[in-house]
Amino acid sequence: MDAPMQTSRPDRSLLTAHEARLACRRGEITGSTAGLAPGHVQANLAVLPRDLATDFLLFAQRNPKPCPIIGVSAPGERRIPELGEDLDIATDIPGYRVWRNGELVEERRDVADLWTDDLVAFVIGCSFSFEAAMVEDGLPLRHVEMGVRVPMYRTTIPCRPAGPFGGPMVVSMRPLKPADAIRAVQITSRFPAVHGAPVHLGLPEAIGIHDLAKPDYGDPVRIGADEIPVFWACGVTPQSVIAASKPAFAITHAPGAMLITDRRNTEFAVI
Amino acid sequence: MDAPMQTSRPDRSLLTAHEARLACRRGEITGSTAGLAPGHVQANLAVLPRDLATDFLLFAQRNPKPCPIIGVSAPGERRIPELGEDLDIATDIPGYRVWRNGELVEERRDVADLWTDDLVAFVIGCSFSFEAAMVEDGLPLRHVEMGVRVPMYRTTIPCRPAGPFGGPMVVSMRPLKPADAIRAVQITSRFPAVHGAPVHLGLPEAIGIHDLAKPDYGDPVRIGADEIPVFWACGVTPQSVIAASKPAFAITHAPGAMLITDRRNTEFAVI
Numbered sequence: 001m002d003a004p005m006q007t008s009r010p011d012r013s014l015l016t017a018h019e020a021r022l023a024c025r026r027g028e029i030t031g032s033t034a035g036l037a038p039g040h041v042q043a044n045l046a047v048l049p050r051d052l053a054t055d056f057l058l059f060a061q062r063n064p065k066p067c068p069i070i071g072v073s074a075p076g077e078r079r080i081p082e083l084g085e086d087l088d089i090a091t092d093i094p095g096y097r098v099w100r101n102g103e104l105v106e107e108r109r110d111v112a113d114l115w116t117d118d119l120v121a122f123v124i125g126c127s128f129s130f131e132a133a134m135v136e137d138g139l140p141l142r143h144v145e146m147g148v149r150v151p152m153y154r155t156t157i158p159c160r161p162a163g164p165f166g167g168p169m170v171v172s173m174r175p176l177k178p179a180d181a182i183r184a185v186q187i188t189s190r191f192p193a194v195h196g197a198p199v200h201l202g203l204p205e206a207i208g209i210h211d212l213a214k215p216d217y218g219d220p221v222r223i224g225a226d227e228i229p230v231f232w233a234c235g236v237t238p239q240s241v242i243a244a245s246k247p248a249f250a251i252t253h254a255p256g257a258m259l260i261t262d263r264r265n266t267e268f269a270v271i
Numbered sequence: 272m273d274a275p276m277q278t279s280r281p282d283r284s285l286l287t288a289h290e291a292r293l294a295c296r297r298g299e300i301t302g303s304t305a306g307l308a309p310g311h312v313q314a315n316l317a318v319l320p321r322d323l324a325t326d327f328l329l330f331a332q333r334n335p336k337p338c339p340i341i342g343v344s345a346p347g348e349r350r351i352p353e354l355g356e357d358l359d360i361a362t363d364i365p366g367y368r369v370w371r372n373g374e375l376v377e378e379r380r381d382v383a384d385l386w387t388d389d390l391v392a393f394v395i396g397c398s399f400s401f402e403a404a405m406v407e408d409g410l411p412l413r414h415v416e417m418g419v420r421v422p423m424y425r426t427t428i429p430c431r432p433a434g435p436f437g438g439p440m441v442v443s444m445r446p447l448k449p450a451d452a453i454r455a456v457q458i459t460s461r462f463p464a465v466h467g468a469p470v471h472l473g474l475p476e477a478i479g480i481h482d483l484a485k486p487d488y489g490d491p492v493r494i495g496a497d498e499i500p501v502f503w504a505c506g507v508t509p510q511s512v513i514a515a516s517k518p519a520f521a522i523t524h525a526p527g528a529m530l531i532t533d534r535r536n537t538e539f540a541v542i
Contacts, residue, residue: 186468206449
């Protein structure tokens with residue numbers, strides 16, 4: 001009469017942020033973190049040697065829209081308590097990239113054995129947070145509708161340099177009808193810690209984008225005749241800035257494999 | 272040895288809002304109120320017979336962006352205490368227009384002798400308030416730079432009708448560089464009681480505007496190749512809606528001759 005025991009995989013979207021991090025740590029989650037721990041901030045990672053940390057912090061302070069830092073580890077520390085009680089920055093992301101002298105040398109599922117007292121981890125806000133607020137408001141996200149990556153473009157907007165870090169701002173683009181674009185400005189303005197308001201809209205040529213159909217990163221998306229392109233500062237900016245500075249050693253997250261934090265997106269709304 | 276007495280005209284911009292109203296009441300100020308009582312809300316006037324008041328209030332409630340009511344008199348009353356301690360709506364505006372059956376029949380400097388117990392006065396917010404906030408932030412206003420009236424256009428955006436009141440929204444247009452347009456959305460979003468955020472930007476054809484050089488009201492302005500047109504709901508909308516409904520009797524302010532209130536622009540900022 002006994003029913004057979006079922007050992008089905010639990011619904012990933014039902015995991016708490018902490019459970020999702022533990023599942024990543026155990027290697028049970030690989031690849032993209034999209035859809036995990038809904039409502040919680042997912043973030044970019046950049047790990048640098050201590051001697052570059054001050055310049056990178058200065059770069060972020062001078063360029064808060066493309067490089068919004070939401071957490072920093074103490075040198076050598078793998079914990080960042082303000083982002084999660086039990087959070088290990090060297091194991092809790094499902095995919096890492098290791099860089100030497102600006103070259104990608106390895107992809108890994110954890111970087112615990114590479115960690116040294118010399119490293120500082122920077123956690124950088126990501127557009128997932130403001131996109132969640134847009135979706136909540138009923139605004140369409142074309143790249144999500146199309147099931148592709150958001151299109152991203154290098155611009156002629158210069159970042160303010162700091163030490164070895166500098167270069168052009170990278171932007172992501174979402175096409176919207178004008179009234180929706182205005183609403184999107186209002187919504188994303190509430191989230192300055194996760195890129196905030198757009199930096200540009202309409203007139204792509206004015207920021208050095210000559211062909212919207214050919215993004216520098218991500219995938220092209222359809223733009224309706226009744227839509228305008230709206231551009232937000234993008235977290236790819238610090239990644240490209242770090243790569244261009246060719247640090248002896250660096251670690252980043254792998255694309256789409258983000259750090260899931262205990263912080264809620266709504267905590268980052270200023271009003 | 273006595274110096275001759277000088278009876279110079281005082282600097283108009285130094286008058287308080289109350290003093291400016293009294294000067295209007297005495298007929299010492301005629302024509303435009305631009306520049307008077309800086310920092311204080313100037314507003315549009317619409318006076319209607321009591322039997323139309325409910326429908327007009329309903330129209331305003333349904334169309335708050337083009338028709339933001341900031342004060343209403345009790346039927347027959349000429350005072351609106353919430354807008355000014357000593358404020359007589361029938362005398363304190365430097366120019367009035369009298370309408371019968373939708374036709375402009377007279378311009379006058381006061382309408383005290385036309386006032387009856389049947390009239391209700393509606394005071395409607397005006398773009399001067401959000402323009403002050405834009406200027407304060409360093410954003411350029413092309414029509415001010417050029418010394419002309421802001422260009423205004425009838426659109427294909429329908430107002431939500433109420434009783435006899437309905438018709439298309441009229442918008443004002445200010446050309447801005449994209450980053451300034453984004454800032455202007457943020458700034459004017461703070462002022463929902465004075466038209467608030469833009470209703471449209473870029474793509475004038477999408478709201479039925481086929482030639483920006485030919486506004487339906489006001490004057491054309493220069494638009495740079497690096498600028499986009501930004502459109503705000505305009506207080507001309509209720510005026511045109513009232514005219515189209517051909518009420519037996521109505522009074523409005525004359526163009527540019529606004530009601531100067533004791534309220535400060537900053538009071539209308541929601542944050």
